[in-house]
Amino acid sequence: MKTNRTMKTGTKTLAALAIAGLALSACGRDATSAGGEAQSDAIDDSPASGTIEVWAMGAEGEALDEFTQAFEEENPDAEVEVTAIPWDSAHDKIQGAITSGEGPDVTLVGSTWMGEFGAAGGLMPTPEDLVDGDDFFPGAWEGNQVGGTQYGIPWYVETRVLYYRTDLAQQAGWDAAPQDWDELTQFATDLQSKAGAEYGINLQPGQTGSWQTFLPFAWSDGAELANADGTEWSIASDPMKESLQYYSDFFAEGLAQTRVMDAGELESGFTDGRYGSFISGPWHAALIEDAGTDPSEYAVAPIPGPDGPGASFIGGGNLAVLTDAENPDGAWKLVQWLSEPETQKDFYETVGDLPANSTAWDSGALADDEQLAVFGDQLDRAVSPPAVPTWEQVADIIDARVERTAKGVQDVDEAVDEMQSQASSVGTGL
CATH class of the missing domain: 3.40.190.10 (Periplasmic binding protein-like II)
Incomplete structure (x- = not known):
């Protein structure tokens, strides 16, 4: 590559x-x-x-x-x-x-x-x-x-796309990137159990900006955050709950870590094989190569959706x-x-x-x-998220609930319902 x-x-x-x-x-x-x-x-x-x-x-x-x-x-x-x-x-x-x-x-x-x-x-x-x-x-x-x-x-x-170590994937029996949710879960599992990665994938376990990693899974599953004219939030839905459950399962099963990493830790961990894959943007290629990952050792692929390549932010x-x-x-x-x-x-x-x-x-x-x-x-x-004046406030609400479910301290259904109720209280500003 x-x-x-x-x-x-x-x-x-x-x-x-x-x-x-x-x-x-x-x-x-x-x-x-x-x-x-x-x-x-x-x-x-x-x-x-x-x-x-x-x-x-x-x-x-x-x-x-x-x-x-x-x-x-x-x-x-x-x-x-x-x-x-x-x-x-x-x-x-x-x-x-x-x-x-x-x-x-x-x-x-x-x-x-x-x-x-x-x-x-x-x-x-x-x-x-x-x-x-x-x-x-x-x-x-x-x-x-x-x-x-x-x-x-x-x-x-x-x-954002999926970055993964091609050499570890080959050790785990994968000659191509995962295409759907079932494959992504199995891919992360195999990177751990067969290729020696400590974590098969790195996902944001909450805190500021975690919505940028989580919401692609929700959008891929058909979730809509607001109505067509942006006047009301529509966060609480079966696709939102299903996707948040899928996302939080990576942490519950030990495939992703719940601790927020220090600066540079992801790049060095990807280089030494501790993390087998992660989701990020185009700037991360330079960062992982500067950390020592050879271009021949990794590849990028679309983020998997429920039934094939999915959405992204x-x-x-x-x-x-x-x-x-x-x-x-x-x-x-x-x-x-x-x-x-x-x-x-x-x-x-x-x-x-x-x-x-x-x-x-x-x-x-x-x-x-x-x-x-x-x-x-x-x-x-x-x-893109809804272009409404209060988006940043609602993004903070989503970030907080992603963190609680990733750490296993809140039920997914309750978390999504709270996203909806708190976002409705804030309104959209239109």
Whole structure:
């Protein structure tokens, strides 16, 4: 298996997108003023002009200023000014810009923040026909819809897959990755009993962000977290309970450990064979190889579902134009350019971000790399959480109940019912 450039770059950027945002303050704009709006009028095909101010975070913020010189060459009357914002202050910076009405024209928005900022009235509805939504991975596109209105365009994406030690799998009698739930359980069992792994699989046993590992199992089983318009939570369901029972059984049977690991422990444990497999995103290839795992010793595969390859979580970054933008026409033309397949392929070569535009994967390294192909396949079945203002609060509720069931201190049915009751008390914010 060959290692690709994407796995070696953008690690901090992708990992930062898992950081939870804070709830938008009730001061300033009405926190439920948007959603259900009409899309903005279509932009014309004239060149962009004027100054376009952009906020971007992480590696994107560092690279975008030089990268957009190509846009300025195509639009000689336009000037792009990029301000790099640290991820740990980005949420509050965007919140402050929305509240004050003083901010950039365009900003990068973490995928789980769209519901909050869109519903706050701080983001401009996407112009009609700016891009073709069918060109983007469905989960990423839908994650920009708040109350039925599109408020941004997916820029780059990430998703989670199954990493496993191929040498240990062969020792255990497996020449291919598990395809469904029954096989995944047997696979983890065999890695322990036949190949000497202490734990056949590593899964998040609760705490912040564990929903990103658990919910793919629930989505694969048909669970829906909210109704179609995002106004009510629908967490309590047979698929949710069935999937949480399946997930918690890995801990109950000793196939996964209930202790939260220290930094670097998973990577070193995977390298020395203590952990036979785990679920994570594209950044983890670089981490395990840096820890000493040879590229020939591991592979990636789609997350198994009940009856075959299942769903995963889709994260990443979106491009949005603020309601108070001084140059909205130029801003949307820049967003349109950054969304084009060729531009996204070039940005992948520059930063290593996986393109949100699925047509960008049809040629070049994105089409030829075996490891990337697994991520591309998984992205077709990746799901975003509901784009509602209170998602971060509800995610915390789910995390806490996942932890209690993983540690065997709460019954699955009771845990799911509590998820539902507490989420209903919080509401969706729409």
